[in-house]
Amino acid sequence: MSPELAAILARSARDAARALVGWTLLKDGVGGVVVETEAYEPDDPASHSFPGPTRRNATMFGPPGRLYVYRSYGVHWCANVVCSEEGTGAAVLLRALEPVAGLEVMQERRRTADLRLLCAGPGRLAEALDISDVDDGAALDQPPFELHAPRSSPDVVTGPRVGIRRAVERPWRFALRGSDFVSRPRPRA
DNA sequence: CTTTCGATGATCT
DNA sequence: GATCATCGAAAGG
Numbered sequence: 001m002s003p004e005l006a007a008i009l010a011r012s013a014r015d016a017a018r019a020l021v022g023w024t025l026l027k028d029g030v031g032g033v034v035v036e037t038e039a040y041e042p043d044d045p046a047s048h049s050f051p052g053p054t055r056r057n058a059t060m061f062g063p064p065g066r067l068y069v070y071r072s073y074g075v076h077w078c079a080n081v082v083c084s085e086e087g088t089g090a091a092v093l094l095r096a097l098e099p100v101a102g103l104e105v106m107q108e109r110r111r112t113a114d115l116r117l118l119c120a121g122p123g124r125l126a127e128a129l130d131i132s133d134v135d136d137g138a139a140l141d142q143p144p145f146e147l148h149a150p151r152s153s154p155d156v157v158t159g160p161r162v163g164i165r166r167a168v169e170r171p172w173r174f175a176l177r178g179s180d181f182v183s184r185p186r187p188r189a
Numbered sequence: 190c191t192t193t194c195g196a197t198g199a200t201c202t
Numbered sequence: 203g204a205t206c207a208t209c210g211a212a213a214g215g
Contacts, residue, residue, distance in 0.1 A: 040207075071199065
């Protein structure tokens, strides 16, 4: 793993979630720029790692830089980046990308031509990149995945996390300011 | 525009 | 049996 990525992922989920905005994520050359993330910390009642290690969340307690993939509402797949120290259970939920590469492939997978709806939400993002349970535990800096650093530091806004019932007050959602490709409800401009 | 609701399966109580 | 880090279609204003 590059020193730059390792340094980002070594930090808390909050810091890693903020720092991952602007990076480009690809699977098999298909994907785009990360424009929205959420942090899930250890001792965070909203995190899947909160109850401790189980079969589902085992990847969360493994090495940083791996993908933790889980099924949401029995219908969708959602993808996280494991971060902080191995064994802590910290992770960053990937919530939205700005589509950049493989647009036609993603449009086909998502069955929509609207670029704003290709990767705007964790379930949509996973479907567009063809991420599922088989990718759980995969290293994000090794094929078929690539993670590329932004050229300059992006302008990031924060807000409450989406879709959770517990610890709703923690402002651990991060998004690229003004992006047209974030999920709803839209963060403040 | 906004709100409501069904789908569908693993996990938890 | 209830809950859930979601989405899209349908119904309501």
